[in-house]
Amino acid sequence: xxxxxxxxxxxxxxxxELVRVHLRIKRYDPATDTRPHWQEFEVxxxxxxxxxxxxxxxxWTQDGTLTFRRSCAHGVCGSDxxxxxxxxxxxxxxxIKNIGTDLTIEPIRGLEVIKDLVVDMEPFFAQHRSVMPYLxxxxxxxxxxxxxxxxxxDRFDDxxxxxxxxxxxxxxxxxxANSEYVGPAAIVSAHRFIFDSRDDGAQERLDILNQKxxxxxxxxxxxxxxxxxxxxxxxxxxxxxKRAILYDRV
Amino acid sequence: MNVHYHSYDAVxxxxxxxxxxxxxxxxxxxxxxxxxxxxxxxxxxGAAQGGMCAALANVEEDYWEWHAxxxxxxxxxxxxxxxxDIMCREAIDAVIDLEHFGLPFSRTPQGRIxxxxxxxxxxxxxxxxxxxxxxxxxxxxxxxxxxxxxxxLAKEVNFFNEFQVFDVLFEGEGANRRAxxxxxxxxxxxxxxxxxxxxxxxxxxxxxxxFKISSNAHTLTGDGxxxxxxxxxxxxxxxxxxxxxxxxxxxxxxxxEAARGEGGILRNSDGERFMERVAPTVKDLAPRDMxxxxxxxxxxxxxxxxxxxxxxxxxxxxxxxxxxxxxxxDITDFVRTYLGIEPKKDPIPIQPTAHYAMGGIPTNVExxxxxxxxxxxxxxxxxxxxxxxxxxxGANRLGTNSLLDIVVFGRRGGxxxxxxxxxxxxxxxxxxxxxxxxxxxxxxxxxxGSEKVGEIRTTLQESMTLDASVVRTNESLTDARKTVExxxxxxxxxxxxxxxxxxxxxxxxxxxxxxxxxxxxGLVVGAQARTESRGAHWRDDYPTRNDQNWMxxxxxxxxxxxxxRLSYKQVVAGNYQPMERKY
Numbered sequence: 148x149x150x151x152x153x154x155x156x157x158x159x160x161x162x163x164e165l166v167r168v169h170l171r172i173k174r175y176d177p178a179t180d181t182r183p184h185w186q187e188f189e190v191x192x193x194x195x196x197x198x199x200x201x202x203x204x205x206x207w208t209q210d211g212t213l214t215f216r217r218s219c220a221h222g223v224c225g226s227d228x229x230x231x232x233x234x235x236x237x238x239x240x241x242x243i244k245n246i247g248t249d250l251t252i253e254p255i256r257g258l259e260v261i262k263d264l265v266v267d268m269e270p271f272f273a274q275h276r277s278v279m280p281y282l283x284x285x286x287x288x289x290x291x292x293x294x295x296x297x298x299x300x301d302r303f304d305d306x307x308x309x310x311x312x313x314x315x316x317x318x319x320x321x322x323x324a325n326s327e328y329v330g331p332a333a334i335v336s337a338h339r340f341i342f343d344s345r346d347d348g349a350q351e352r353l354d355i356l357n358q359k360x361x362x363x364x365x366x367x368x369x370x371x372x373x374x375x376x377x378x379x380x381x382x383x384x385x386x387x388x389k390r391a392i393l394y395d396r397v
Numbered sequence: 398m399n400v401h402y403h404s405y406d407a408v409x410x411x412x413x414x415x416x417x418x419x420x421x422x423x424x425x426x427x428x429x430x431x432x433x434x435x436x437x438x439x440x441x442x443g444a445a446q447g448g449m450c451a452a453l454a455n456v457e458e459d460y461w462e463w464h465a466x467x468x469x470x471x472x473x474x475x476x477x478x479x480x481x482d483i484m485c486r487e488a489i490d491a492v493i494d495l496e497h498f499g500l501p502f503s504r505t506p507q508g509r510i511x512x513x514x515x516x517x518x519x520x521x522x523x524x525x526x527x528x529x530x531x532x533x534x535x536x537x538x539x540x541x542x543x544x545x546x547x548x549x550l551a552k553e554v555n556f557f558n559e560f561q562v563f564d565v566l567f568e569g570e571g572a573n574r575r576a577x578x579x580x581x582x583x584x585x586x587x588x589x590x591x592x593x594x595x596x597x598x599x600x601x602x603x604x605x606x607x608f609k610i611s612s613n614a615h616t617l618t619g620d621g622x623x624x625x626x627x628x629x630x631x632x633x634x635x636x637x638x639x640x641x642x643x644x645x646x647x648x649x650x651x652x653x654e655a656a657r658g659e660g661g662i663l664r665n666s667d668g669e670r671f672m673e674r675v676a677p678t679v680k681d682l683a684p685r686d687m688x689x690x691x692x693x694x695x696x697x698x699x700x701x702x703x704x705x706x707x708x709x710x711x712x713x714x715x716x717x718x719x720x721x722x723x724x725x726x727d728i729t730d731f732v733r734t735y736l737g738i739e740p741k742k743d744p745i746p747i748q749p750t751a752h753y754a755m756g757g758i759p760t761n762v763e764x765x766x767x768x769x770x771x772x773x774x775x776x777x778x779x780x781x782x783x784x785x786x787x788x789x790x791g792a793n794r795l796g797t798n799s800l801l802d803i804v805v806f807g808r809r810g811g812x813x814x815x816x817x818x819x820x821x822x823x824x825x826x827x828x829x830x831x832x833x834x835x836x837x838x839x840x841x842x843x844x845x846g847s848e849k850v851g852e853i854r855t856t857l858q859e860s861m862t863l864d865a866s867v868v869r870t871n872e873s874l875t876d877a878r879k880t881v882e883x884x885x886x887x888x889x890x891x892x893x894x895x896x897x898x899x900x901x902x903x904x905x906x907x908x909x910x911x912x913x914x915x916x917x918x919g920l921v922v923g924a925q926a927r928t929e930s931r932g933a934h935w936r937d938d939y940p941t942r943n944d945q946n947w948m949x950x951x952x953x954x955x956x957x958x959x960x961x962r963l964s965y966k967q968v969v970a971g972n973y974q975p976m977e978r979k980y
Binding site (some may be wrong): 218280295 | 438902
């Protein structure tokens with residue numbers, strides 16, 4: 148360690164004084180509301196805390212009816228995608244000190260709102276399933292592992308990171324306009340297998356993605372890449388799939 | 398409230414690694430429903446980072462027997478050695494299976510599955526750290542979860558997503574009970590679903606949300622153990638709860654042991670590598686219980702860092718930046734996100750974080766749930782993964798052995814259940830089997846109580862982290878027990894805000910809190926009774942292991958009046974005789 152005299156202190160020091168956070172949340176209760184409405188809340192919290200912590204503070208101390216999905220709280224499970232100040236984000240990886248104390252929170256777009264920030268994820272997962280997102284291998288490797296070079300492994304590393312949070316798909320203007328479009332997340336899932344040297348199902352997937360609802364709907368707006376909380380180069384993955392179809396080459 | 402009835406051969410509750418691995422065995426063999434309160438890919442298996450150990454010997458000499466020895470010793474001789482042998486032997490096939498399912502393991506230059514060092518895993522019975530952990534960068538759990546889910550999709554497994562199980566059903570009474578299904582609550586509608594089935598496998602994960610500083614997901618609330626505890630099934634070894642040494646300070650978010658496997662070093666406020674004093678041979682790669690206690694001791698001795706002197710450092714600054722980027726990309730990103738520091742330049746503030754339940758639903762090596770100290774099986778009832786206690790982890794789990802546990806025993810449980818359901822008739826479940834659950838829901842919604850779920854949970858978490866974590870005493874456990882018992886009384890008088898049908902998480906959180914309270918109760922009562930120090934259970938007032946009196950598993954029973962009764966069960970001996978645990 149190079150520093151001993153002035154050891155680094157975490158900049159998200161939880162002992163720092165609290166700040167007031169103002170939340171404006173789009174609410175919808177199917178039992179009582181005909182359409183969504185805005186509701187405002189104020190909470191006090193540490194600037195090092197997450198947007199998710201703000202939502203929990205509201206739910207646990209002010210209004211137990213506020214409804215949102217969440218689980219891991221550190222950006223790996225993909226449950227808490229929402230529109231925060233106009234952009235698709237995971238509530239659990241955005242800290243108040245970075246995003247500000249004025250928060251406008253809405254459900255992700257393009258999927259039907261069921262209650263508050265909870266949307267119907269079924270169409271999204273159906274699109275994921277439609278690209279055959281599993282290894283298709285016709286060889287018999289016996290009792291041994293298949294070999295794969297580090298270069299071959301690197302070829303699809305980026306798209307293995309996907310957590311199916313839907314931030315990309317629900318930021319895509321094409322998807323908003325046409326929910327038949329398979330969407331960036333499903334293409335990312337297909338890419339992960341198409342470019343896996345162990346997989347034999349590339350052609351079947353490319354045929355699926357060459358259909359009307361497939362990759363060529365993409366107009367390269369880059370919204371998906373900007374929205375991805377895992378830093379996946381989504382647009383590039385889509386382009387690689389397009390090229391594989393056009394040049395018939397993986 | 399609408400009620401729906403379903404009939405299956407097999408029901409799997411939970412869709413993390415263990416549940417999905419069981420489902421793969423059941424698919425095509427038995428009519429199977431997999432119920433999860435989340436979506437499968439949201440399960441906390443996805444948060445596991447470092448790897449999965451198996452003596453593949455891809456990069457250096459290794460044998461499954463060495464792995465078994467390390468696991469027995471790491472568990473401070475409380476693990477059942479028959480089960481440990483099975484796990485370490487089958488580990489090799491389990492890894493190969495995952496590779497065949499498509500798991501993108503990191504590779505050696507020769508294209509084989511790469512392996513790296515991990516805490517407590519050694520060559521030749523403790524000589525030196527060994528490279529045994531198979532991994533996919535630092536997102537091995539994510540890759541296992543997704544690969545198993547992908548495999549389930551290929552096998553057209555029948556998922557009921559966002560269905561939360563509130564009760565288990567039996568046919569018969571007392572000692573003649575057999576499993577007959579579950580009652581589940583559908584989040585999207587608020588409807589109840591009665592699943593009548595010959596076999597039920599619980600794979601609901603851990604219950605780390607009883608602690609304040611925790612690496613666990615908000616949803617890890619011990620639902621399976623909680624439901625079974627209430628139904629008269631004892632819980633095994635609840636007092637053995639693991640605190641992972643390296644949680645991100647203030648958040649508890651996990652920083653994998655792989656960071657130390659790759660060469661990371663723990664330092665106190667003086668910059669001293671204090672693990673050299675504690676474990677001269679394996680140093681920073683000592684098992685988690687020892688490292689967490691060492692951190693606790695440094696802080697207590699005034700060598701903690703920060704304004705409150707309450708953390709130490711995980712130092713990665715000496716590692717080549719490209720090694721950090723390729724081997725530890727996710728966890729270094731967590732550090733940047735939550736602490737705003739660059740781990741290539743600055744050491745990372747860390748503190749122990751509640752991480753893993755060694756204890757849980759008692760099972761044998763086939764995943765069958767056992768209900769007493771004679772290992773009596775309750776037919777048709779199975780458990781696997783963190784919610785279960787086989788017991789392979791004994792008093793302290795070694796890093797990576799949880800991912801191994803879920804795939805080995807998920808597979809065994811699924812296989813055993815597939816066989817079982819072929820040979821038994823359909824259970825008889827009377828109409829109205831959901832009555833108890835319905836009553837509870839109506840009672841909660843009508844509740845005129847005054848106690849808030851969030852407040853009770855916060856008090857529980859603070860008390861458990863303060864009094865029942867890394868270091869315990871009779872005094873601290875008395876305090877914790879008193880708090881838990883008071884909170885249980887308050888819990889009887891809770892109210893919820895949301896009276897609606899659709900996505901009522903206010904209601905499910907209230908149900909989950911009930912599980913956490915019961916399991917915390919079992920934990921503190923078991924811990925108070927156990928007047929020795931073993932593995933993760935450290936008593937300052939009884940600082941040595943006492944094999945004569947305490948080499949036995951605890952079985953906690955939740956009585957009708959809400960109290961806890963303890964009984965004990967023998968440890969299965971094997972090749973390795975207990976000895977002093979030095980590293």
